[in-house]
Amino acid sequence: xxxxxxxxxxxxxxxxxxxxxxxxxxxxxxxxxxxxxxxxxxxxxxxxxxxxxxxxxxxxxxxxxxxxxxxxxxxxxxxxxxxxxxxxxxxxxxxxxxxxxxxxxxxxxxxxxxxxxxxxxxxxxxxxxxxxxxxxxxxx
Numbered sequence: 001x002x003x004x005x006x007x008x009x010x011x012x013x014x015x016x017x018x019x020x021x022x023x024x025x026x027x028x029x030x031x032x033x034x035x036x037x038x039x040x041x042x043x044x045x046x047x048x049x050x051x052x053x054x055x056x057x058x059x060x061x062x063x064x065x066x067x068x069x070x071x072x073x074x075x076x077x078x079x080x081x082x083x084x085x086x087x088x089x090x091x092x093x094x095x096x097x098x099x100x101x102x103x104x105x106x107x108x109x110x111x112x113x114x115x116x117x118x119x120x121x122x123x124x125x126x127x128x129x130x131x132x133x134x135x136x137x138x139x140x
Contacts (some may be wrong), residue, residue, distance in 0.1 A: 006035045007051035009043050009092070014054050022057075022087040038083040040075075040091045045099045048092070052117040058089040059117040060139045063108045065097040070129035071112045080132035081139070089116075089139055114138070 003016035006026070010033035017026045017035060026035045040062065043051070051059050062078050064071035075093075082091035096103050096111060106115060106122075113127045116139055126138055 004056040005054050006057055006090075007047065007055055008033055008035060009041050009047055009051070012047055012050055014050070036087055036090065038086040040079045040082040040093050043092045043094060045094065045102050045105070048094055048102070051090075051092075052122075053120050055090070055117070058123070058139070060085075060089050060091045060135075061115045061117070062091070062093045063096050063102060063106065063113045063115065064093055064111050065095060067097070068111050074112050074129035077130070077132040078135060081135035084132065084136050085139060091135075091139075 003018045005014050006017050007014050008028035008031060011028060011031040013028055013030040015026070015029055015035060022036055027033065028035055048061060062074070078091060078093070085091060094102055096108060102108065110127045112129055113125060114135070115125045116123045130138070
């Protein structure tokens with residue numbers, strides 16, 4: 001069976017989507033949720049681990065916390081980047097306050113930190129708040 005493996009952020013099901021259908025609003029075969037979004041989606045650690053391990057579409061994670069000023073400043077920029085990268089990468093946010101084990105699991109020493117996962121492993125990381133144009137360039 002061909003197609004890109006994409007994990008549903010709502011139910012955790014791994015779906016196969018033909019590459020040429022990424023712009024056609026593909027939905028999860030199990031729950032019907034949209035698989036590709038133009039917004040940054042908040043996910044939990046279990047979903048992150050599954051998507052980072054299985055997905056063929058690059059996954060860019062913003063590790064953040066609500067009390068972090070630079071994180072709050074970067075949030076709208078991260079969302080803009082998500083819109084610009086729709087179909088090329090999926091941008092997600094993981095709240096390190098709600099998921100304290102994430103910091104240790106992924107070696108997060110400061111926030112905001114972006115980590116790009118591709119091919120089942122970490123491809124690169126960057127700490128500090130940056131504008132949407134820098135996020136897009138870094139994640140491409």
